[in-house]
Amino acid sequence: MNCADFELHLSEFIDGEMSSIIRKDFLQHKDDCPDCSETLLQVNSAVNALHALPRREVSSDFNEKLRARLSTTEQRSFWARFEGLFPSTVIPKVAVTAVAASLVAVFSYTLLTDPVTTTRASQQSVVPPPALNIQQSEPLRSPVVADEGMRIPAGIDQQADAQAVSETVDSNQARPVPKRSYEGQIKYVNSEK
Amino acid sequence: MTNFMEKYTDEELIKRFQEGDEYAFEEIVNRFKDRLKNFVYRYLHNDEASEDVVQDTFLRVYQKKHMYRNIAKFSTWIYTIAGNLAKTELRKKKRRKMYSLSNLGLEDKEYEIPSEDFSPEEGVEGEFTEQEIQAAIDQLSHKFKTVIILRDIQELSYEEISKIVDIPLGTVKSRVNRARLKLQEKLKHLRKSESERYSS
Numbered sequence: 001m002n003c004a005d006f007e008l009h010l011s012e013f014i015d016g017e018m019s020s021i022i023r024k025d026f027l028q029h030k031d032d033c034p035d036c037s038e039t040l041l042q043v044n045s046a047v048n049a050l051h052a053l054p055r056r057e058v059s060s061d062f063n064e065k066l067r068a069r070l071s072t073t074e075q076r077s078f079w080a081r082f083e084g085l086f087p088s089t090v091i092p093k094v095a096v097t098a099v100a101a102s103l104v105a106v107f108s109y110t111l112l113t114d115p116v117t118t119t120r121a122s123q124q125s126v127v128p129p130p131a132l133n134i135q136q137s138e139p140l141r142s143p144v145v146a147d148e149g150m151r152i153p154a155g156i157d158q159q160a161d162a163q164a165v166s167e168t169v170d171s172n173q174a175r176p177v178p179k180r181s182y183e184g185q186i187k188y189v190n191s192e193k
Numbered sequence: 194m195t196n197f198m199e200k201y202t203d204e205e206l207i208k209r210f211q212e213g214d215e216y217a218f219e220e221i222v223n224r225f226k227d228r229l230k231n232f233v234y235r236y237l238h239n240d241e242a243s244e245d246v247v248q249d250t251f252l253r254v255y256q257k258k259h260m261y262r263n264i265a266k267f268s269t270w271i272y273t274i275a276g277n278l279a280k281t282e283l284r285k286k287k288r289r290k291m292y293s294l295s296n297l298g299l300e301d302k303e304y305e306i307p308s309e310d311f312s313p314e315e316g317v318e319g320e321f322t323e324q325e326i327q328a329a330i331d332q333l334s335h336k337f338k339t340v341i342i343l344r345d346i347q348e349l350s351y352e353e354i355s356k357i358v359d360i361p362l363g364t365v366k367s368r369v370n371r372a373r374l375k376l377q378e379k380l381k382h383l384r385k386s387e388s389e390r391y392s393s
Binding site for chain 2: 062
């Protein structure tokens with residue numbers, strides 16, 4: 001056995017796991033080589049020093065602190081439990097789908113309940129264009145008038161709105177716009193039937 | 194209160210806990226808290242930080258109890274969790290130190306950063322003081338530090354270390370051997386200076 005082999009087997013010797021065949025050569029080399037003999041002593045001494053290190057213990061209130069932390073975590077653990085029901089890869093997909101569905105629902109609701117889009121949609125898709133009845137000029141933006149099938153959002157002062165619009169039109173000398181006859185449209189639809 | 198739990202093995206305890214027995218968890222805590230503190234302390238050498246890591250370890254065990262499968266020893270599992278958390282904490286600690294040194298413009302120099310809670314009275318026995326041994330351990334690279342802590346401080350078997358560190362048994366044995374030689378190299382000069390002191 002040479003010095004390199006001796007070093008390779010040091011721990012086997014210290015741990016008492018050395019086979020009897022190697023042990024014989026190992027001890028022989030130890031007796032023949034003072035440097036390796038010294039190394040063995042020093043490694044053994046280092047290992048003993050590690051074994052002798054004072055044991056660290058937790059503080060006396062460790063369990064109480066842990067219990068407090070566990071109860072706090074338990075209160076917040078709704079999502080943790082939810083997580084336990086599904087594989088972690090599914091949760092982001094479910095969350096994203098839910099958010100997307102909510103956004104679509106809100107957007108659709110807004111479109112359906114918006115008075116301007118509702119009126120336009122009903123005029124464009126259901127009612128064919130009526131015969132124009134050009135009698136007087138009409139503001140570019142017709143004042144909102146309460147009628148069946150048309151909702152006016154709360155908070156809109158109809159008269160003030162109409163006045164404001166007509167004032168603007170008057171002052172700008174707007175070109176005349178044909179007045180839509182809603183009654184005529186209804187009649188037209190009915191007469192078609 | 195949990196004395197009747199003492200008869201159970203670690204694996205039986207975690208099984209009982211998985212089935213909803215909270216007393217089993219308490220027994221697990223009592224069995225492992227000091228062992229884990231001792232283990233984590235050798236990485237962080239700070240009592241408070243080590244205790245926090247041990248608390249975090251038990252929290253993980255509590256929350257992830259169903260992730261333990263009875264194919265490995267429970268101690269292997271819990272040491273792996275604690276070791277990973279200690280490693281993370283150590284990285285944070287190093288970043289904090291680097292940050293504070295770079296703030297002072299000292300990043301190019303090497304400074305001995307004293308242990309935060311070392312008192313000279315404690316652990317002075319045998320050839321070396323606890324601080325000297327701890328300093329020697331700290332100088333080892335992480336792979337050597339881990340195996341030597343597990344083997345010579347925690348006194349775990351080579352087989353168990355192999356599972357915790359997830360390397361083959363032969364590699365663990367050779368790594369422990371090399372770690373011991375490195376440690377001896379680092380402690381040797383202290384030994385010499387000690388003997389020189391006596392001779393002069």
